[in-house]
Amino acid sequence: MPALANEGHAPVPPQRQLLATGHADLVSVFLGSGTLTVAGQSDVDRKATRFDPARTTVNVTDAALRPAPGSPAYDFLGVPAGTPIHVIPQTFQPGVLWAGWNTEAIPRGALAGDSVDITLNQARGPGLVEVYLTGLDGPERVWSSRNPGPRTLRTAVPTHAHANWAFTAPGVYELEFVASATAASGAPLVSAPVRYVIVVGPLAAAPTRTTLDVAETVGGLRLTGRVSGGPAHLDGGVPTGWMEFHRHYADRDDVVDHVAVDGGSAVLPVPDEPDALGYTARFVPAFHDLVAPSESPTVANPRAPPGAIVVGVRDRYTAGDTITATALVTPAQPDHTISWWTRKGSTTTPRGTTGVLTITATTDLDGAELGYDLIDTKGNAVASARAVPLRVSPAPPPTSTSPTTGPTVGPSTTTTSGPGAPPTTTTEPCVATEVTRTVRPGEVEVVTDGHFDYGPVIEGGTLTARVKDDRQGTPTWRDPSGYVFHLTDTARTTPPAGSGYDFLGSGPVWTIPLTQRPGIPWIGWNTQHPSVLGAVTGDVTMTLESVNGPGKLAVYGQDPFGGVGDRYFGTVEGFPRSTAIPAGRSGVHVHGVWAFTAPGSYSVTFAFTTTANGRPLTTKSTLAFHIGPGDPAAARPASTVVDQVGRTPSGQECALGTRGLADTGASGDVLFGLIVAATLLIPLGLLLTNVATLAAARRRR
Numbered sequence: 001m002p003a004l005a006n007e008g009h010a011p012v013p014p015q016r017q018l019l020a021t022g023h024a025d026l027v028s029v030f031l032g033s034g035t036l037t038v039a040g041q042s043d044v045d046r047k048a049t050r051f052d053p054a055r056t057t058v059n060v061t062d063a064a065l066r067p068a069p070g071s072p073a074y075d076f077l078g079v080p081a082g083t084p085i086h087v088i089p090q091t092f093q094p095g096v097l098w099a100g101w102n103t104e105a106i107p108r109g110a111l112a113g114d115s116v117d118i119t120l121n122q123a124r125g126p127g128l129v130e131v132y133l134t135g136l137d138g139p140e141r142v143w144s145s146r147n148p149g150p151r152t153l154r155t156a157v158p159t160h161a162h163a164n165w166a167f168t169a170p171g172v173y174e175l176e177f178v179a180s181a182t183a184a185s186g187a188p189l190v191s192a193p194v195r196y197v198i199v200v201g202p203l204a205a206a207p208t209r210t211t212l213d214v215a216e217t218v219g220g221l222r223l224t225g226r227v228s229g230g231p232a233h234l235d236g237g238v239p240t241g242w243m244e245f246h247r248h249y250a251d252r253d254d255v256v257d258h259v260a261v262d263g264g265s266a267v268l269p270v271p272d273e274p275d276a277l278g279y280t281a282r283f284v285p286a287f288h289d290l291v292a293p294s295e296s297p298t299v300a301n302p303r304a305p306p307g308a309i310v311v312g313v314r315d316r317y318t319a320g321d322t323i324t325a326t327a328l329v330t331p332a333q334p335d336h337t338i339s340w341w342t343r344k345g346s347t348t349t350p351r352g353t354t355g356v357l358t359i360t361a362t363t364d365l366d367g368a369e370l371g372y373d374l375i376d377t378k379g380n381a382v383a384s385a386r387a388v389p390l391r392v393s394p395a396p397p398p399t400s401t402s403p404t405t406g407p408t409v410g411p412s413t414t415t416t417s418g419p420g421a422p423p424t425t426t427t428e429p430c431v432a433t434e435v436t437r438t439v440r441p442g443e444v445e446v447v448t449d450g451h452f453d454y455g456p457v458i459e460g461g462t463l464t465a466r467v468k469d470d471r472q473g474t475p476t477w478r479d480p481s482g483y484v485f486h487l488t489d490t491a492r493t494t495p496p497a498g499s500g501y502d503f504l505g506s507g508p509v510w511t512i513p514l515t516q517r518p519g520i521p522w523i524g525w526n527t528q529h530p531s532v533l534g535a536v537t538g539d540v541t542m543t544l545e546s547v548n549g550p551g552k553l554a555v556y557g558q559d560p561f562g563g564v565g566d567r568y569f570g571t572v573e574g575f576p577r578s579t580a581i582p583a584g585r586s587g588v589h590v591h592g593v594w595a596f597t598a599p600g601s602y603s604v605t606f607a608f609t610t611t612a613n614g615r616p617l618t619t620k621s622t623l624a625f626h627i628g629p630g631d632p633a634a635a636r637p638a639s640t641v642v643d644q645v646g647r648t649p650s651g652q653e654c655a656l657g658t659r660g661l662a663d664t665g666a667s668g669d670v671l672f673g674l675i676v677a678a679t680l681l682i683p684l685g686l687l688l689t690n691v692a693t694l695a696a697a698r699r700r701r
Contacts, residue, residue: 005268010242010258013288017051018203020059021095023589025102025160026196029116029179036116036179036191041102043528043589057289058198060086060167063096068168069561073138078128078146079168085127086200088165090134090514091557091565092590094582100162100515103155104451104470111157111189112182119152120145121193122176124233125200127169134164134562135513136493136501158471160451160522161515162591164560170201172231172290197234197290205285205292206231208239212281212296220271221301223256225281227264230291238264241285245270248278248298248328250307251386258284277307278328297326304330308374308385316391317361325357327372327385336382337375343387344368366392429648444624446632448486451516452523453589454623455581456540456608458531463617465608468526477529484624486632487512487596490519500564503554503572505597510627512594514558523594523623528587535612536583543578544569545605545620551598551627558593568592583610599628601635 024042028050031037040051068074070081079085092098103116123129123145131143131150141150142163155161167173175198179191208229215222225243243266245256259266261283278298285291298311312326327338340351344367351357351370359365371387450471457466457477466477487510494508495501516522527533527540547553554572557565568579568590582588596602602625609618626632647653 005257005259007257009255010244010282010284013241013284013286014055016287016289017056018059018289019051019056019097020061020203021097023092023098024058024100026053026058026099027101027118027177029101029103029106029118029155029191031106031110031189034183034187034189036181036189038118038177038179038191038194040196043587053194053196056197057203057287058097058099058196059203060088060097060165060198060200061203062086062201063093064088066560071561074561076132076139076141076144076147077130077166077168083168086167086170087560089560089565090162090164091559091592092588098162099165100160101153101155102160104158104160106157108157108472110184112184112186114157115154116157116179116181117152117154119178119180120175121178123173125167125169125173125198126171126233127167127200129168129173129175130166131163132166133513133515134558134560136495136499136509136511138562139164156518158451159516160470163515166560167198167200171199172206172234173198173200174233197287199290203289205288205290207292208283208285208294210243210281210283210294210296212279212299214279214299214302216302217269220269221273221279221303223268223270223279223281225259225261225266225268225283225296227261227283227294229294230285234287234290239283239285239291240287241283241291242266243268244282244284246280246282247273247276248280248309248311249275250277250309272303273301274303275305276301277304277309277330278311280311298328300328300330300332306330306383308372308383310371310385310388313370313388313390316393318393319361319363319395321361321392323357323359323361323365323370323390325370325388327355327357327374329374329383333374333376335377338372339375339381340370340372342368342370342390361390361392363392363394365390444484444633444636445482446484446486446626447521448488449519450521452483452485452521453526453528454480454523454606455526455529456532456610456619457529458535458612458617463608463610463612463619465606465619465621466529467523468529480621480623481636484626484632484635485512485521485523486626487520487628489628490517492628499562503574504595507597510596510599514591514593522591524589524591525581526587526589527581527583528589532583532610532612533587536610537614538611539580539582540608540610541578541580542569543607543609544571545607547571547602547604549596549598549602549604549625549627550600551596551602553597553602553604554595555592556595566592572597596625596627600630601626601632603635 019042022043026040028039028041040053042049042051064086065084066087068077068079068081068083068085088097088099108114120143129145133140142153144150175196176193178193181189183189208227210225210227213224223245227239230239241261242258243261244258245268247254247256256270257268259268278300280298281296283294285293308329310325311328312324317323337353338355339353340357342349342351368390369387370390372385373381374383376382453468457464465480467480467483469476469478491510492508493511495504512520512523525542552571554570554575555568559565567575569577603622605620605622607618607620624636626635
C-alpha cells in the first residue's frame with residue numbers, strides 16, 4: 001500500500017548529537033515508574049547529560065586506529081596480526097572516545113539481586129565487533145558480534161565500567177542493546193531495544209542515487225521515486241527518509257507533495273497537469289550526517305506542451321562545487337542544438353552546447369543567471385529556457401579535523417542532594433555549611449566496593465580535595481579522611497613472567513583494575529567538580545607526595561592489548577611522581593590500574609596544584625588503603641573531617657541545590673548537575689558488596 005502523501009516540502013532532518021571524544025557511558029540503564037530504559041550519558045557542557053541514541057552518531061575516529069596484536073590470547077578478534085583495526089580504549093586517552101556502561105542511576109534494592117542484564121541483541125556492520133576487558137591475566141570478552149556466548153552481561157547495581165570496543169573494519173555499524181532484570185517485587189522487567197549508530201573511521205554522508213518513473217494513469221500520472229545507496233548496514237541497507245516530488249513549468253517550479261520512503265521507494269498519484277513540462281524526485285534522508293540527499297534526472301511529462309526548461313540547479317553552491325544543469329525540451333528535438341549561457345549584469349558568457357552542462361562554481365557566478373537557447377537546423381533561436389539564478393558562497397577557511405562533541409540532544413540528567421540532607425519545603429535559602437568532626441579509627445568507612453573519583457574542589461576560594469562517591473546513584477563529594485579503601489584477596493593477582501610488568505616484581509600484587517569489578521573499590525581521579533570548571537585555567541597537576549606502607553605503588557594505564565599504557569605516578573622505578581589533568585570545557589575523568597606490591601596499610605598523600613581565577617592554588621590530602629587481611633580501620637589514624645551540608649539561616653537541614661554552593665567561584669549554570677551533599681559517616685562494619693557479578697569473574701591468585 002503506498003504511503004500517504006504530505007503537502008509541501010519534506011521535513012528538515014533533525015540535528016543529531018555527535019560523540020567523537022571524551023567520556024560517554026554509551027549503554028546506561030535507568031529505572032523509572034517500574035520501567036527499565038536504555039539510553040546514554042556523556043560529559044557535555046560541564047555536566048553528565050543523558051542523550052537519546054536514536055538522535056546520536058557515535059564516531060570512532062582514526063585516532064583509535066592500531067594494528068591487531070599477534071598474541072593468541074586475542075585470536076577472538078578474528079583478524080590476522082597487524083591488521084589495522086579501530087579500538088576505543090579501556091583507558092582514557094585525550095582526543096579519543098572513552099566509552100562504557102552505567103547502572104548508577106538505579107537505586108540499590110530496587111532490583112532482585114541488585115543486578116541487571118545488558119544484552120547485545122544485534123550487531124550489523126562491515127566488520128566484527130568485540131567488547132572486552134584487559135587485565136594482568138589477559139582479555140575477558142563482554143559482547144561479541146560473531147560469538148553467541150558473550151552476548152549478555154550481568155551487571156551489578158550500581159556499576160560504572162569501561163572496556164575496549166574493537167571494530168575490525170571502517171564503516172557504519174548498528175548495535176542494538178536491551179536491558180532486563182527482576183524487580184524486587186518479583187516482576188520481570190525488560191526495556192525496549194535501543195539502537196546505536198556507530199561510524200568507524202572518517203564521518204561522511206554516504207552517497208545515494210534517486211530515479212523517477214512517470215507513468216500515465218486514467219486522469220493523471222503516477223510518480224514513483226526510488227533511492228539506493230547509503231551505508232550498507234544502516235536500516236538494513238535501505239535509505240530511510242522522504243521523497244519530495246517537484247513539478248516544472250515554463251515559468252516556475254513548485255513542490256507537489258512529499259512521501260515517506262518505504263523499502264527504498266515512494267509513490268505519488270497526481271492529477272493531469274497539461275502545463276507541466278516535467279517532474280523531479282528529491283530524496284531527503286532521515287540521517288543527514290550519514291546519508292547524502294540526491295535528486296533524480298527530470299522526467300518529461302508524457303502529456304507536456306511544447307517548452308524548454310533548465311533543471312537540476314541547486315538553491316546554493318559553495319565555491320569549488322560542480323554545477324550540473326540539464327536542458328529539458330518538450331517535445332524532444334534531437335536535431336536542434338542547446339546553447340548555454342550565463343548572464344551577470346550586461347555580460348553574457350557562452351557556456352556550452354551539450355544537453356547536460358557541467359561547470360565549476362566560482363564566486364564570480366554568484367548572482368548570475370543560467371539559461372539556454374534552442375537553436376534549429378538553420379541557426380535560429382526558436383525557444384529560450386527561463387533563466388535560473390545561481391547562488392555561490394565562498395569556500396570556508398580550513399578547519400581542524402579534530403572531532404568535537406556536538407550539541408546535546410535529549411533531556412539532561414540533574415542530580416540532587418545525597419543522604420543526610422533531606423529536602424524540605426522551607427522557603428529559606430539553603431546554604432552550604434562546613435561541618436567539622438574528628439574521626440577516630442573505628443569510625444571511618446571501610447570501602448570494598450563501588451565507584452569513586454578523587455579530585456580538587458574550590459570551597460570558599462580555597463582549593464581542597466574531595467572524593468566523589470557514586471554508590472547511591474546521586475553523586476556526593478566527601479572528605480577523603482572519612483574513607484579507607486580495602487583491597488581484599490579478590491584484588492590479588494600475579495603478573496605473568498615476560499608480560500612487561502616486571503616493575504611490579506615477581507610476587508603477588510593487589511590491583512584496582514581499569515574497570516569496575518564487584519568486591520574491589522574502583523577509584524579514579526577527575527577535574528569535573530563545577531567549582532573547578534568555572535574557575536580553573538589550564539591543567540590541574542596531581543602529584544604523589546609520599547607513600548607510607550609496606551610496599552610500593554604503581555598507577556598506570558593499559559593499552560587495548562594488555563600492554564603497559566600511560567604511567568601516571570608511582571614509587572616503583574621508572575614511574576613519574578605527577579600527572580597533568582586537563583580541566584577544559586567538561587573536565588576529565590580518568591581511571592588507571594592501582595597496583596600495591598605488598599599487603600598492609602598505606603597512607604598515600606597527594607597534592608593538587610592549579611591556577612584558578614588568576615591565583616595559584618594548592619592543597620594536600622591523604623588517601624588510606626588497606627591491602628589484604630588485618631584491620632582496615634587501622635589504616636586511618638584519627639583525623640579531622642570537613643563535610644559540606646545544607647543549612648538554612650535558622651539552622652534547619654535542607655537539600656543543597658545549585659544555589660547552595662556559596663563562594664565556589666562558579667556561576668549558577670556551571671553548578672547545574674553536580675553538588676556537594678551532606679553525608680553522615682557510616683559506622684565500621686557496613687561493608688558494601690555487590691551481589692551480582694560484573695562478568696564471569698575469574699578466580700585470582
